[in-house]
Amino acid sequence: MSLAKHTLDLSLTDKVWFKYVSLKNKNELTDKSEVSLNSIAALGMLSGRAEFLFALLVFALAITASVVDGAYPRYIAFPACLFAFLIIFFTKRVMLYKKFGFGSQWVMDVSKEQLTISPQAIKGRASGTQKIARENISEVVFHYLLLKDKKSGKLKTTANLCFAEILLKDGTKVELNGTRIGFFDLLYLMVFFDYPLVYRNTSAGGSSDIAIILLRLLSLSAIAASLAKLALN
Known part of the structure; x- marks a missing residue:
């Protein structure tokens, strides 16, 4: 397991990574699309x-x-x-x-030019909805684990996204709440819009949510x- 940041050349058709993407009309995305992400109601957590x-x-x-x-x-x-x-x-x-x-709520808008993030989608206290221009983003870091399962004699590998944070060029970090945002949907969109993505093969950052x-x-x-x-x- 490598804890160092690294890049991955992911394809949007890769079933290991994007099997559980639930975006509607994902095949109709264009560079001018702006996609709204809603919360995952079942994963809402108290303190x-x-x-x-x-x-x-x-x-x-x-x-x-x-x-x-x-x-x-x-x-x-x-x-x-x-x-x-x-x-x-x-x-x-x-x-x-x-x-x-009650139910699923709006948590984030993703487009090629900017991200608009609800306070609910940010770990810790947030003063309000944040708009982050793409040009101000240094990198977006996803922490992941690759889980292997042998079924019917075949070894299947599935990616599990544990944590995500946005690093801005001014040094600010925005940690995203994985119990509110569907990380696979977000990653799919960021790969599509060609955001500066890096990865770490670790569960660090998301271990408390998993627990x-x-x-x-x-x-x-x-x-x-x-x-x-x-x-x-």
């Missing part, structure tokens, strides 16, 4: 502490469901645990809606297994 707290509550509920299994009748234990989980789930949903709004997603999956798997056991026993 690290809040995410950890909610995951901890779900884990605690999963343990509780296992403890009460057999100690109380199913018609009492299962509805009680399910109701408790729904309270946790919808409380978190409300907090996410307050932070990001939160894994924590979510583990906690949801735990409560799903516990509720299923309660319902079926």
Whole structure:
């Protein structure tokens, strides 16, 4: 794994990199196109502490469901645990809606001349929507990992984009929020518009987001297994 910055000669038809691009009318792009990117609603995240707290509550509920299994009748234990989980789930949903709004929201415009970025798409605090002229960009850095999976006797490689930042010629850095922007869509557009791109083969910068997603999956798997056991026993 090379942590040093390097360039890659990517083709827009490369399935390793652009298999999951979801841009509409991508085959109709021209040099004069301006493309709006919307947020990925399912990946909206609260602060690290809040995410950890909610995951901890779900884990605690999963343990509780296992403890009460057999100690109380199913018609009492299962509805009680399910109701408790729904309270946790919808409380978190409300907090996410307050932070990001309902559903998918506009986060970025990309054209050959400039980038227009919503504060939601920027890591850390942003004073407002930022417009960055292409001529002011020194480079755009994408951190990636190449994941290999052997299925049906064939080795398949898939790229995973972990982090992206825009480096300006005045030394300013703009770190992009990968839980709001679809990095594959953004990379596709930047390759098409020939932005100055460099890459680093590392998960650095996006590891915290990956950890939160894994924590979510583990906690949801735990409560799903516990509720299923309660319902079926």
